[in-house]
Amino acid sequence: MKYTAKPLPKVELPELRQVGKPLRRVDALGKTTGTTVYSGDFTMPNMLHAKVFRSREPSARIKRLDVSRARALPGVVCVLTAADLPDARLVTDMPGQTGQKRRAGSDAPVLASDVVRFAGEPIALIAAETLAVAEQALDLVEIEYEPLPGVFDPLAALQPGAPVVHEPDNVVARWKIRKGDVKAGFAVADVVVENTFRVPFIDHAYIEPESGVAWMDGQDVINIRVCTQVVEHFRSIARAVGVPHNKIHIQGTLLGGGFGGKEDITVEIFLALLAKHTRRPVRLEYTREESILAHSKRHPFIITHRTGVKRNGRITAAEIKMVSDSGAYLYLSPYVLLYATIAASGPYRVDHLKVDSVSAATNNPFTSAFRGFGAAQAAVAYEQQMDEIAKVLGLDPLEVRCVNYLKTGDRNATGQEIKSAVWLEEAATRALEALGEKTPAPSDAVKIGQGFASYLQSYGRITWFHDTSRAWVGLELDGSVVIRCGVPDLGAGQINSLCQIAAEVLGVGLDDVTIYSTDSALTPLAGTTTATRQLYMSGNAVFHAAGAVRESLLERASKHFEEPPDGLDLAEGRVFVKDDPEQSLPLSELAAMCAAGGLPLANLYLFKAPFTSTLDPEGLQGDVFPDFTFGAHAVEVAVDTETGEITLLKSVGCHDVGRAINPAAVVGQIQGGSAQGLGYALMEEVIVEEGIIRTPSLAEYLIPTAMDLPVTQAIILESGSGVGPFGAKGIGEPSLTPAAPAVANAVADALGVRIPDLPLTPDKVLAALDRAAGREAVGAAACETDDDGSEA
């Protein structure tokens, strides 16, 4: 089928000088010369080295823990167990700055005391003069476990009589959406389509493992230099360590990747405790194996869709059930589940909708944030379901989507009105057009398939969190610009975008702007780098702070030139009269005039997202998010039916980003985010057996290499309709979301059968082909015979 791009609505975006240009990122030079200092690169005089002793059992009582031999080892300075830290508990949900009430029961012990609930749970901390001694001391910790019954499957965890991970039961969270009249909707359906889809545990696999160094200073402040997505964790750390909030100072570094895995507290709590107890600098760096063992995973989900449709594809009703595996501690599971629940029906108008979701505690590794945050898992299901509906009805997959796509002014699953542009068809048709005709198959054994996926994804946090960000922007006396903003930069270009925005507003070049970021004490708090919120939140804070400085400058210049302020402009480091640009001054002279007159040259701005109240849990109807991003991803695959191997041939992502602040960075997000989605579809899975990770290193946990991925073509659309600065929308998480379901749809197109469980590994491909050829019965019967010993 040949697709033609749907014409775009006409949008006039103003031509800007800095914003919208693919400028060289402010952080690129340091990173290419090896001069950028990451958290693992710092050392301190007189520094100790730390290690964490962790549980090898997924569910057990600690019968005996004896650290006396470890303590006695020469060179060991400190060993801490739960007995030394009676009150050390960590709040694990809702990070960042919010005055909102936390959920009950979300705390986790910093160190396990009587029971362990997952393999890898921290039990003791060791600080020693050298890393070698610390490692040796690990082997001297004596522990005896009494194994307890564990539960390793979320469905089993919800059954009566299942071992209970946390009292009173294993239900971590439940959400439900009730919209319209589902019964009436199904009654008018011509066809009902039902399918169940599954997604696995995934590791973030950032190339930089967690690391940091901490020390106490002369004011008894515990300083922690660490790679984190959330400097506001200083509050939770203070509570767990037992010091006032103002005695913890997080000095965040540029991150070597985060993707949600450095959103929860990692090494920093251990560093703080050891620095406090030893009063010496302490360094802790996870090995890759410890990183995989210690940090959160993406939630596995089991998602069932039951959809009523008319013959033309119009959805009349949908009933969706979701179960996620929360692992051993809560962390962000309730909110990941909420995002999944709200995204469950996708970017489609479903007037009669019922969603029931539940997250279950198990003795598996704990799960939390991962780029896409539940909405990505939801998309894997709803986009495969749309293709299955098309197949049942004998319609083209695009046609089915087009009759259901949301439009501006429509209401989403929670009844929230979508106010920004919804260019779903525009994005899908562009991605498909760019994909072009199918590549001819090189042999009969190879099948070529094409597929695509659309999505909606929120950007900005849940509005009942009452999210805020602060930024300070100032002009120096020489005309250079300084930004202070607590934003952590994960590598996506967060700080660069802020610099480009300030440069635009203040009429200077990008090289004239310096940013200080990621410091919980010295830079205004900007909130978490999560939820695709920093461009929206801190971008607006910088935009308004710079705007206030600009206003002050133009007011003073207005007196000088005897022109009204709106007759003046700032560009290339000068203020000038718009109608007569010869009349101009360098910003340095204007800054001096302002300083001499006592006028402000700096501004601290507090930007607030819309504040709403929590919704009635009986139906979740109301506003939840500031806005949404829309787009599509399309791929072509070749499937070798003899080996089961899948090769990605083509990949196109097309997204409406509102306004691209730096188009090169946006392309980087689309290509890099989709790469993670492609890996999710084809190869990535943290294999967990009875609570034990069987993919403990990068030799077993495979992520895409340069040989696994094709060029991803990035198509940027700009509706200018977002709530970010200059009409920008967020793209960090949305770039990932449609890629995995697009692959699943392409593989189903190639094979004629669908594999409902990610990842689509060669063994699953071959099994699916066997099933399709009617060979399944034999294999299954043989298996059953083997399993229960009885005859088939």
Add this chain to the structure above:
Amino acid sequence: MSRHTISVTVNGSAEYVDVPSNMTLLQMLREKLALTGTKNGCEAGECGACTVLLDGEPVNACMVLAVEVDGREVTTVEGLAHDGQLDVVQQAFVEEGGVQCGFCTPGMLISAHSLLDRNPHPTEEEIRQALVGNLCRCTGYTRIVRAVQKAARGRV
């Protein structure tokens, strides 16, 4: 643990380093010589973040013992630029947006530099093969491949 004093040329300067026999080249560079540009991503030869040139050949510094480099030449990311001028590969990575979080970048640059020394006009396939041992989690490799192609065009 026995100790050895080795002589090694690192980025053009002669160094005499006292190392225990179980110390890796990666540890020596980062801890003994404070050359922290070379990154530690796995210490198992899987991620390529610690790729350096050993006598002109790319190796994972975590898989080489420091004593093995006695009398040899090592080039790290800090040794790519000369007289304040970026190497053509570094320049291309900056211009093409081949850098995001930057943690894989030093290893990528070394692998790319080495490829272009061996093969000044690589095909896209050859570039991808040369970078297969360098994992990147941010870019999807597209801009990195583009950067190497640009660097190949820029080298005389």
